[in-house]
Amino acid sequence: MHLKEVSLLATEIELLYEFYIKLLGFPSLYKSSEFISLKIGSSILNFSLNNNEKHLYHFAIEIPINLLEKSALWLQKKGLNLVKPSGKSTIIVHHEVWNAYSIYFYDVLGNLIEFIVRxxxxxxxxxxxxxxxxxxxxSEVGTGVQDPVSSAEFLxxxxDVKIYDNGPQNKAFVCIGDSNGLLILSKTDRLWFPSSNLRAVKSKIIIDTEIGTLTLN
Incomplete structure (x- = not known):
């Protein structure tokens, strides 16, 4: 499932512009006082202003297998702190079930970002x-839902989507899609790995894929 375009909500647009465009250098497709659109490889990531409540997400960006360590150095040179999982001696996480490796960091608003190699x-x-x-x-976008299993069954x-067989599936965590793109449904208030304080919250997501548009409110 290719995540062609993902639309999220945010409480600050200008701060996101400064972070993703000015600091990280991601290509800007459009920017206004209430909306920003970024090019993320072959995908598009949008943020729309909604300051009625706080919106925080977890999403992953796929990078080439041989550039993970270089991406970590690149982020650190930008002044970002990488998240080291509790009890681990390294910032690189090996996801054995998914046959993948990741590093994690936060953006300026507190969204948990992951660079992943599959x-x-x-x-x-x-x-x-x-x-x-x-x-x-x-590669991934995650949000909180009250009942991940029933939400996955509805989708x-x-x-035309399937539960990702290679991912962990339980009452608190279900993945939809494949290794090319995943929608992660986490039970609300569950901690996003490897954060010690960021919990999944229910926030609107719109995902345009090759099989149609998925909307979660």
Whole structure:
């Protein structure tokens, strides 16, 4: 499932512009006082202003397998602190079930961002450095729902999507899609790994994929 375009809510647009465009150098597709659109590899990421309540998400960005360590150095040179999982000696996380490796950091508003390499996708780069041009696409987007299992059942019944067999599935966590793109449904108030304080909240997400548009309110 290709996450062609993902639309999220945010309480501050200007701060996101300064972070993603000015600091990280992601290409800007459009910007106004109430909306920003970014190019994330072959995907588009949008943020719309909604300051009635706080909206925080977890999303992952796929990068080439051979650039994970270089991406960590790149982020650190930008002044960002990488999240080290509790009890771990390294910032690089090995997800054995998913056959993937990740690093994590927060954006300026507190969204939990993940750079992930998926070994099964076998994507490499000839570049000797990391930068926005080496990003592959949005790989995951997650939100909180009251009942992940029933939400997943609704989506698989009404849309041409499937539960991701290679991911952990339980009453608090269900993944929809495949290694090319995942919608992660987490039970509300569950901690997003590896954060010690960011919990899944119910926030609106619109995802445009090759099989249609998924909307979660």
């Amino acid at each position: 070994v099964d996708n076998n994507i490499f780069s000839d570049a000797d450095h990391f930068g926005p041009d080496e990003i592959v696409r949005l 698989t019944k009404h849309f």
